[in-house]
Amino acid sequence: MRLPLYALLCLLLLLAQTTVSGTQEGQLSQGNAECPEDMGITDGNTTYTDGLREGSIITYTCDRGYYPYPAASRVCQSNGKWTELRSKTGRLIRQPSCREMRCPSQLDFENGAYFPRLSSYSVGSTLIFECFDGYTLRGSTHRTCQINGKWNGTTPICDDGSGNCPNPGIPAGARKTGIRYRIDDKVKYHCMGDLDLIGSELRVCQESGEWTGTEPSCQYPFSFDFPTEVKDQFDASIANILDLTQRHKPKTESLARRLKIEKNGLLHIYILLDASKSVGQKHFTLFQDSIAAFVEGLSRFDITVNFGIVTYATAPKVILHVYDKESADWTEVLTKLRNRTLYRDHYDRSGTNIRAALHTVYEMMSFQKASYQLQKRNQIWSTIRHAILLLTDGKSNMGGRPKDTIIKIHSLLEIDEKRRDFLDIYAFGIGNLDVDRAELNDIASKKPGENHVFVMEDPDSLKASFEDMLDFPDFGDMCGLANESSVATIREKFPWLVHIKAPLGSDSCLGSLIATKWVLTAAHCFPFTIDWGLFSIGIRSDPEQTYSIRNVHVHKLYDYRKKQHEHIKEFYEYDIALVEIQHEFKFSKVARPICLPCTEATNRALKKPAQMTCNEQEKYLISVHDVPAHFHTASGRKLNANIKAQDQKDTCNNEISRWPDFENVTDIPGYTSQFLCTVMQGRDVAACKGESGGALYVDKSKRYIQMGIVSWGVYNPCRNKAYDFSTQPPELIRETPRPGQNPRDFHLNLFKPEIQTWLKEKLKGVISFL
Numbered sequence: 059m060r061l062p063l064y065a066l067l068c069l070l071l072l073l074a075q076t077t078v079s080g081t082q083e084g085q086l087s088q089g090n091a092e093c094p095e096d097m098g099i100t101d102g103n104t105t106y107t108d109g110l111r112e113g114s115i116i117t118y119t120c121d122r123g124y125y126p127y128p129a130a131s132r133v134c135q136s137n138g139k140w141t142e143l144r145s146k147t148g149r150l151i152r153q154p155s156c157r158e159m160r161c162p163s164q165l166d167f168e169n170g171a172y173f174p175r176l177s178s179y180s181v182g183s184t185l186i187f188e189c190f191d192g193y194t195l196r197g198s199t200h201r202t203c204q205i206n207g208k209w210n211g212t213t214p215i216c217d218d219g220s221g222n223c224p225n226p227g228i229p230a231g232a233r234k235t236g237i238r239y240r241i242d243d244k245v246k247y248h249c250m251g252d253l254d255l256i257g258s259e260l261r262v263c264q265e266s267g268e269w270t271g272t273e274p275s276c277q278y279p280f281s282f283d284f285p286t287e288v289k290d291q292f293d294a295s296i297a298n299i300l301d302l303t304q305r306h307k308p309k310t311e312s313l314a315r316r317l318k319i320e321k322n323g324l325l326h327i328y329i330l331l332d333a334s335k336s337v338g339q340k341h342f343t344l345f346q347d348s349i350a351a352f353v354e355g356l357s358r359f360d361i362t363v364n365f366g367i368v369t370y371a372t373a374p375k376v377i378l379h380v381y382d383k384e385s386a387d388w389t390e391v392l393t394k395l396r397n398r399t400l401y402r403d404h405y406d407r408s409g410t411n412i413r414a415a416l417h418t419v420y421e422m423m424s425f426q427k428a429s430y431q432l433q434k435r436n437q438i439w440s441t442i443r444h445a446i447l448l449l450t451d452g453k454s455n456m457g458g459r460p461k462d463t464i465i466k467i468h469s470l471l472e473i474d475e476k477r478r479d480f481l482d483i484y485a486f487g488i489g490n491l492d493v494d495r496a497e498l499n500d501i502a503s504k505k506p507g508e509n510h511v512f513v514m515e516d517p518d519s520l521k522a523s524f525e526d527m528l529d530f531p532d533f534g535d536m537c538g539l540a541n542e543s544s545v546a547t548i549r550e551k552f553p554w555l556v557h558i559k560a561p562l563g564s565d566s567c568l569g570s571l572i573a574t575k576w577v578l579t580a581a582h583c584f585p586f587t588i589d590w591g592l593f594s595i596g597i598r599s600d601p602e603q604t605y606s607i608r609n610v611h612v613h614k615l616y617d618y619r620k621k622q623h624e625h626i627k628e629f630y631e632y633d634i635a636l637v638e639i640q641h642e643f644k645f646s647k648v649a650r651p652i653c654l655p656c657t658e659a660t661n662r663a664l665k666k667p668a669q670m671t672c673n674e675q676e677k678y679l680i681s682v683h684d685v686p687a688h689f690h691t692a693s694g695r696k697l698n699a700n701i702k703a704q705d706q707k708d709t710c711n712n713e714i715s716r717w718p719d720f721e722n723v724t725d726i727p728g729y730t731s732q733f734l735c736t737v738m739q740g741r742d743v744a745a746c747k748g749e750s751g752g753a754l755y756v757d758k759s760k761r762y763i764q765m766g767i768v769s770w771g772v773y774n775p776c777r778n779k780a781y782d783f784s785t786q787p788p789e790l791i792r793e794t795p796r797p798g799q800n801p802r803d804f805h806l807n808l809f810k811p812e813i814q815t816w817l818k819e820k821l822k823g824v825i826s827f828l
């Protein structure tokens with residue numbers, strides 16, 4: 059049955075209204091036209107999203123190495139007909155077919171020769187390039203046509219170095235005009251036949267000796283990028299934004315675009331997800347998972363990012379404004395991104411309105427710019443960097459040219475050659491469901507040596523390329539990170555753990571690495587004011603990694619004899635010391651700092667806003683009465699304990715009154731006020747003597763934060779307390795307490811204001827406290 063004409067008119071009106079405003083709610087009524095059975099594709103498969111009903115989409119697929127011609131999909135229209143299939147020249151094609159993939163021909167090659175010269179190159183064929191005398195070849199001498207319809211390697215260029223800019227080369231499938239490469243000279247590219255130009259059509263030689271824009275390439279509509287290529291190129295570009303170039307050397311030198319993002323830097327990332335009908339729930343979920351993997355990868359860096367999230371189809375829907383409070387909270391952002399109802403809840407999925415989606419980004423930016431101006435903080439606004447990630451499965455079919463909005467965004471952010479690093483727009487076309495490359499290229503940024511347009515074969519490839527994104531082996535000086543692999547060594551798993559080797563006759567201790575030259579430990583590890591030179595610091599049982607001590611800073615209020623007049627033998631208030639090492643530790647896989655409370659680094663590790671206070675941090679980390687925490691045995695084994703907090707804190711502390719050693723302690727709250735009281739979990743017994751000074755820490759999403767310093771306990775379960783650190787420390791034998799004895803351990807609480815004050819003073823310029 060056909061729609062009556064007036065209904066169709068209403069539908070068109072509705073569509074027109076929803077183009078840009080993005081506020082239209084409610085569902086468009088589904089038409090009830092029906093299309094005839096499709097003839098299918100020869101040698102391939104045909105699938106329907108919704109049978110023969112109006113709006114149903116047919117997808118054609120071919121075997122690997124083949125592609126559907128002339129298009130990969132068609133839609134059942136309201137007139138009861140499938141969209142027409144036409145060749146690039148406009149010829150009507152009744153039945154699609156699977157054609158063999160091929161690569162573009164090299165049409166021109168300056169100052170050299172290549173062979174074989176064919177009109178078409180199938181997958182597996184190889185092209186060989188040579189330069190004439192006096193010219194040097196840059197790029198690949200041999201290129202092979204790959205199964206994705208692209209040549210491998212890079213464009214070969216024969217150059218004699220006579221220009222101000224290097225010869226920009228001619229990619230396969232292109233013709234170039236402009237043969238002089240002096241300052242202000244221009245070159246222009248044109249792709250032949252049905253090839254789309256990706257990159258810059260026009261490039262100008264600059265004074266810096268660099269061409270403007272990005273190197274062009276000519277791509278067939280059916281070609282696609284391999285996940286590994288996308289990962290490498292996108293990684294390199296993002297790494298540049300994160301100023302990780304020093305840590306993560308890009309593969310080619312030309313990628314070295316150096317940006318400086320301050321640790322509490324100003325990076326805004328806008329994520330635009332296509333929720334149109336052709337995407338479907340399953341693929342949309344893959345989009346969500348891919349982007350979440352990217353955000354998660356990013357969250358491990360010590361940076362603050364504000365996210366904006368928009369889903370779009372006929373109209374856009376803002377899921378998170380970049381200026382919302384939660385936009386800098388990684389946990390919130392990930393929760394929103396992973397929300398499984400996002401697709402289902404998106405109203406009217408019939409169109410793909412990329413322009414309207416970009417317009418919401420423009421609006422968020424304008425709003426922010428205006429509020430920065432209002433607060434007279436223009437300076438700060440101009441230091442914010444913006445990145446837009448657009449994911450789409452097809453071309454925009456309504457709303458007008460996205461390019462116009464891109465121009466508006468450029469002008470709002472005052473992007474020019476000098477400020478080009480302040481905006482990056484990445485366009486991902488997913489599934490060769492008629493992705494419009496030319497349109498993606500119009501939207502995307504063009505920067506030397508970088509790629510901002512990616513065309514993926516399907517959403518699974520997108521996921522594959524995003525999965526281990528930003529997995530850099532070296533995290534610089536970030537705190538509380540460790541190798542989580544089950545096969546990692548103890549040193550890799552607990553890289554902050556150090557031993558303090560005492561001279562013969564006194565107990566050894568543990569400590570935690572907190573900065574390149576600083577180890578945090580307990581004051582009672584240094585019982586006499588003796589020559590510090592007798593002590594040394596070691597990374598677990600590795601004689602090569604022994605460091606001499608320059609100085610030991612024991613808290614001046616630490617005095618274990620302070621309460622002896624009250625007949626209390628030992629008192630551990632202020633049981634804290636900082637050890638300064640002679641030579642700096644070099645951070646590595648086996649030597650990294652742990653995070654300290656009330657520091658900026660810990661706010662970042664917790665993925666919390668930079669403004670979070672020390673008090674809020676404490677409340678967040680100790681939010682229940684049984685906080686799971688860990689500390690280490692002398693041999694490096696991890697033990698599990700619960701910090702007793704809130705209403706269970708006093709009960710835990712009061713337990714000491716049952717032990718004879720503490721019979722003279724009358725003021726228990728005073729005696730224990732600086733400490734966190736722990737109860738062991740499971741079969742673990744208690745801390746032994748040689749384990750003092752080590753970190754009591756918590757694990758928050760695989761970031762480790764020290765809460766206390768192992769100080770004293772009511773029960774020492776270890777018999778063989780003395781051991782020789784020149785050999786592997788033995789696993790101490792722990793004796794279980796008698797029934798009814800409830801061991802409790804006490805750890806100096808690093809959140810205590812008087813402890814914080816001291817740490818701040820000692821570590822000034824080393825660690826930034828809140």
Ligand SMILES: *[C@@H]1O[C@H](CO)[C@@H](O)[C@H](O)[C@H]1NC(C)=O
Pocket residue numbers: 102103119120121122
């Ligand atoms: C077509 O479908 C059949 C059966 O489901 C499958 O074995 C084949 O691999 C598919 N071919 C393509 C090109 O997707």
Ligand SMILES: *[C@@H]1O[C@H](CO)[C@@H](O)[C@H](O)[C@H]1NC(C)=O
Pocket residue numbers: 198200201202210211212
């Ligand atoms: C291109 O692929 C061929 C065949 O797989 C390989 O031998 C060659 O080294 C590759 N070239 C480049 C530049 O990657």
Ligand SMILES: *[C@@H]1O[C@H](CO)[C@@H](O)[C@H](O)[C@H]1NC(C)=O
Pocket residue numbers: 393394397398399400403
């Ligand atoms: C998921 O999104 C819907 C709206 O699309 C919202 O109502 C719901 O609260 C969200 N769920 C979560 C867990 O954020």
Ligand SMILES: *[C@@H]1O[C@H](CO)[C@@H](O)[C@H](O)[C@H]1NC(C)=O
Pocket residue numbers: 530531541542543545546547550647
């Ligand atoms: C973690 O440790 C394992 C085993 O040593 C190693 O194979 C892996 O590469 C390490 N991962 C990182 C990120 O260093």
Ligand SMILES: *[C@@H]1O[C@H](CO)[C@@H](O)[C@H](O)[C@H]1NC(C)=O
Pocket residue numbers: 625626627718719720721722
């Ligand atoms: C408690 O004080 C008495 C003296 O008043 C003393 O004899 C005793 O040793 C003390 N107990 C401990 C555990 O120090």
